[in-house]
Amino acid sequence: MKNCTSEEINNLENSQIEIANNCKNALAKLKTNTWKQRLAKIAHNWRTRSRLSRLDDAQLKDIGLTAADVDHEVNKSLWK
Known part of the structure; x- marks a missing residue:
């Protein structure tokens, strides 16, 4: 040993x-990580993804995203 x-x-x-x-x-x-925090995260994801889906191509280009990136993000489950 x-x-x-x-x-x-x-x-x-x-x-x-x-x-x-x-x-x-x-x-x-x-x-x-309480249920309130989870609910807040779901609400945050819904708001940000909703706003993201309304950006036009020029705005997406400014932030370095493509329409495919947006589509992928918007179609995720809200809790992810």
Whole structure:
């Protein structure tokens, strides 16, 4: 069995701490994503996609989008 150096042990411990912190952050984010926030996101997506669909070709060109890009975005589910 290989003996680990103190640096390797520290790296391993830091990696484990980082993974634990990432898990905690992900769980905290899930808990804060309430139904009100989901509804607000749906409303936001509906408004922005509605406005996007009304832009003409010159306006789309100004922002670097094509009609196909707009069609793809507008046809997504509102919760995505």
